Amino acid sequence: MMRANKSETVATRLEDNSPTRMFAPIRVHRTFEAVVERIVDAIDAQGLRQGDRLPNESEMAKMLEISRPTLRQAFRILENSGVLQIKAGQSGGVFVAADIIPFDVVGKNIASEVMHIEEVISSRRLLEPLVYHLAAENATEQQFAQIQETIELVRHHRHDPRIVQQADGMFHRRVAHACGNQMLLSTMTTIYRQLAPLRGALRRDADRADHIIDVHTRQLEAMRRKDHAGLESILDETFIDLEEEYGVKRKFSIRWHSGE
Template sequence: MNGLTSGLPDEVAAAPVPAPRADGWQPVSRMRTYELVLDRIEGQIVSGALRAGQRLPPERELASMLGVSRPAVREALRILEAQGAVRSQVGTGPDSGTTIDRLPSDALARLLRLHVALGSFPIDDVVDTRVALERASVVLACRNAQPADLARMRAELVAMDVPELDRETFNQHDTNFHVAIADAGGNRLMSDVTRAIRESVRMPILAGWSAMPESGPDSWPSVRDGVRADHHAVFLAIEAGRAELAADRLESHIRRYAIYLPIHD
């Protein structure tokens, strides 16, 4: 063992890598190795050998197949679960074990929320990205929205129009309205990314609204009524199928109220 490995208890020089197994799994070249386990599993997903809904081998078997320790496998699976790529169920029943998942929106939203909160991205970049995505989403919604999609948007507008709605509930319906537009477009990837970005600014928006006074030009009632009016105008454009008008109205709405974000530079 040379100096590169002598101080790392989870790293040892590996034997020559054997030929790939018939099922596509292959021991990793070093036994360090949750990153390498991640690489192997991600490689299987990218190649198409593993698809959504398929179950991974049990932890003990996977560790043996890859030539690594069970803790290394366990750590890799924890990371994949946090990323939304797998879901794990403990126990011995038919639903137990680790299954490849494909519901990325919650994981994307969680990741973006953390990095927006940490200031990893300038808020103007977040707003510009949100504008670009939501303009594209609303254009698709004008083309593809079904009656059920329009009914979903209308329900959020009705909920937001309730007098004296508390700010947190209003904020949730605001988020739901934007998400409903993205979903109505029919592009799953665009919808998930739009949803993640909108969710990432939900709490900063609520913090900005919560700090507003009850009277004056920048008061909560004034902003609340402005948001309501903007949403109704966007919805009317979507309902009429006027894509460019809907996109312009949505962009104007997003930029108008971005100035109230407490993390705005």
């Protein structure tokens, strides 16, 4: 007897508006971990087996009300753990990879991801202030103008979370270019690339966009004035969101000394 494909049943259950629906919006810290647990629970609760299809990436991200980079972070853990198989192309999708979920492997991979996240966020706190202080000293007016453009981009698209997130990343990268140190630029580019899915876990509404506009505007003004003390205070505000989201405790900080 041919086993019925459960994808339609799963999709129907996931779209259910009842309190028991499997992929209700996520409202917790360390969002990727909650996503992993939610997907595993859904597979268990529905009795899914190897080869059964789950909703695709865009559908699942919409159900969970999370960013696609954050969802991909969870997918990566589950794929590396042998729980999911991600197939590309028109006939591709998200499939259950095994009949039995290896909970021990999933737990180890989550712990490894948490450790990696802590390293990335801590490295940012250590190195990013150097980038901003150097940009304050070295940036040209043209570079400051290019940084200002990213703030205006957020302002004009404050209701579009995708563009806001892209413009936010562009702001940080342009500051890194303006610092005038190629080694720091290369290092920060790697850090920013790994921060991208983490930022997706933060609030994604117009209030978040307004917060970005406010902080970035004050950062730019401080850099233009070469106000290093003021810049340090503002930078601290930019670290708090991700550190609180992922439970990373502040381990160190640096202070700028002009040498005068």
